[in-house]
Amino acid sequence: MTPTIAILLIITFVLSTVGLLLLIWSIANNQFSHGQAAARTIFSPGEEGHSEDPARAADEPFTGDTSEQTEAIEARWSADQSSRTAVLTWLSSSVFWLLLGSFFGLASSIKMHLPEFLTASEFLTFGRIRPVHLNAVTYGWASMAGIGVALFLIPRLFKTSLVGGKYAVIGGFIWNIGLILGLSAITLGLSDGEEWLEFPWQIDILFVVGGALCAVPLLLTAANRKVEHLYVTSWYLMAALVWFPFLFLIANLPFAFPGASGATVNWWFAHNVLGLWVTPIGIGIAYYMIPKILGRPIISYQLSLIGFWSLALFYSQVGIHHLIGGPIPTWLVTLSIVHSVMMSIPVITVAINHHGTMMGNFGRLKDSPTLRFVWIGALMYTVASLQGSMEALRSINVITHFTHYTVAHAHLGMYAFLSFILFGAVYFIMPRLTNWEWPWRKLISLHFWLVSAGILIYVVSLTVAGWKQGVALLDAAMPFMDIVKMTLPGLQARTVGGALMTLGHLVFAFHFIAMLLRSGAATEQPTLFRPATKENAQ
Template sequence: MTPTIAFLLALTFLISVGALLALVWSIATDQFSHGASAARTIFAAGEVGRAEDPAAGRHGLADAPRDATDEEAVTARREADLSSRVPVLTLLASAVVWLVVGSLYGLLSSLKMHMPELLADIEAVTFGRIRPMHLNAVAYGWASMAGLGAAVWLVPRLFKTPLMGAGYATAGAWVWNLGMVLGLVSIGAGLSDGEEWLEFPWQVDALFVLAGGLCAVPLLLTVRNRQVRHLYVTSWYLMGALIWFPLLFLLANLPYLFPGAAGATVNWWFAHNVLGLWVTPIGVGIAYYMIPKILGKPVISYRLSLLGFWSLALFYSQVGIHHLIGGPVPTWLVTLSIVHSVMMVIPVVTVAINHHGTMIGHFGRLRDSPTLRFVWIGSLMYTASSLQGSMEALRSVNVVTHFTHYTVGHAHLGMYAFLSFILFGAVYFIMPRITGWEWPSRRLIVLHFWLAFSGIIIYVVALSIGGWFQGLALLDGDTAFMETVRLTLPYLKARSVGGALMTASHLLFAGHFLTLLWLGGRPADRPTLFRSTIPEGRT
């Protein structure tokens, strides 16, 4: 290791820690006047203590204004919601379509792993094509579009002003969809760029950069018009994500720039940043809004939430190379990523304290509120999958789990149990508010939850156990390679069962979504809750 690299390595660590200390100091001494008042930004005057739940309409229980000031706040919020109606509906409906498409590809991939002759003679659905089609459909189609939809809906609420330039976001959604169709068709036709998470041909990637830019325009226009003094923490996360993703996506997809081993580092730096700097901030940001909003209770430590944001930015951006531990890249680089992976415990714990701490005393609400149940389980799984990820980056653990199905289980714990659950919760919350119609069926939401929940538990448990055994067998040079394949088969079959349950839940969810749109749902005078309890806000 050259002295220059040693110096820079030490420097990055010192800068990260220094920045963190500066942040702690600035928050502790209230340099930016963040505190309890900032945490209340998302509430209208007098609203703290009143629950807000999927009741949308003018006569919604929790929404019912109590006096003139309240009336004004509620009307303003309704205007804010309606201003984002078209782009949000476009983004969410597209996301649901990609969720179904992606799930079907995922399920077929899973089945093919233990039934290799299934549809084996059709080139367009060979395992090596549908697996990346699954990943791209759910990551860029479902998760990204649903996340963007929730972000566009949150922007006018957070800034308490109608969305400006909604047309840009709607146009962005359609360009994004065009990119999805062209990208997936390309992979199916065998025109992949060849690197995981970057399979779409770079010519198609240009569409995503354009679409992302279009979706960011309303954010910037609306920020200029904002009517709130404090920027609530959710807007920090959303702004971060919308800045990071275009930069990352553009850089990683530049063609012909990074050859050979350097290409591998860029590949995995990008791939983990899609999780860390794109979907994670969106998911965490949504939960930071939904949990306090539904409970009618500000987050317990607003200052901690800002520490969480900046430490996420500092540490998550440098974890990617833990995908190449033991590989042909410089050791200092791998070590750097391992250190930052472990440091990720800091932002994760701050988020956990805030999300779960705010829930304390209100766990009973999980029984009636669909959004709260989805979002809080998602947040719980964020804590779990992140801590698991920090462990997995340690060399002693990684030597077993690398190259195995264990990693796939971990990825689904993050992308599904954490992120998708929060997005499901957000969709259940948002749809009644932008359409004015309620979800038609309580039972369908219950069924969706339990199918998805049991599915992902089976999925993750099966692959974690199977992957661990596979890893141990791979480390034993005396074990014949085919033994490492045979021993995973029961777990791969269990994974297909879990995947089938999840796919079934998505079909129900998509059907419910369509029913709401086409039949108009129920008039929005009563929220669709799991149980017909009397919401706390009722007077």
């Protein structure tokens, strides 16, 4: 143990010295002086105070009062158009994988309380369709939709056209091929065997290449940018696109980490996929959408930067809280628990910014579908993260570990937080790309209420069932089969919740396809310029 402690001490010392030097460097370079000016970069000149939400019924888009302002708005319109092919490639694929993943999730849920459901074929056994669900929704839906939204936001944030969009299109095709091969491999029983890393490593190379191809337009567009400030959303997106290929590559190195150390790598990766990949994408999108729709900048720009760096520092080391009580060194577990609790710092700073900006504007949730989805997602980020910090404590974890409680928590994060934000972003983006309006606003409402009711039932039922399961597992006087029976009502309720969510996804996918085909009533002008007659209303 002594050399370990020595290494830890040296690392801590080096780390604090580097941190101090960084602080001195950033003060010397005026990194902290931009303040609120940077928070305003997302608005065109004169746009502040005006809402932008193309999915809103009674919206009167800001089209500029002076010719200069109109020009800026039109420049943004062409920036949006520049990313169209790339964004639509990624978003359309993501909607397909969402549907596929939902059906596999629902079938897995049914199997948990009807064990004889679809047992005849090995391809549909629970232990195969469950990882197909996880990988389809994580790498298919969440990752592809996240990259799609990022590709849309990049030209907007840099106020220029997307450069090298075709690399992202090719990347999208490669990513899809990876998913098809990977999910087929799991179905055929060729899984690599570790959770979140089931795809055979040979296929994983496709994801690294596909992801790296998306970094090309990011870098080219950043080099071409026409804004001085980098808005906080671009920080999150750039970092996420650096982190993912790195993580994915190391965790999938074949034959490198046997035995118990394989478990630490497994969970270091699995939690970083959440913390350093989908979380920065989700938070970054919310940082853009909330102020944009409200027409007011976020309340504290400095705070958002603290939130960003503390997320990077703390989130990257929380993974081993998945192995509390497991056969690994105690210092390692403790390190992850400390960082999990420290995560409350970035979470609270982000919460202050997101919810603080909303203060006094909650009425807008009624008429803006994007805001409603995105803000509820942001709220669930706060809830899920604080819950996660609690779950990492040994006294709580001893109960919740190995139970359905964790599954409920995972869905609170991946669905109520991330997927809600992605839904909101899609409602914002599609009219901008297709120059078409959402044909049936009632379907947006229906989608919202189906998935909201679904996830509510899902999380509440499994949280209660999981907690009771965890308490009972610690009491050896309670026979194991009694615990199984006790969890059944929760598992059945989860199927109901999951069915509602799947229905909601069908509505969403139908509406999405209608947008692609430009169905519904025709409007004469692009959405951006929709109420031409109202141009002087503001």
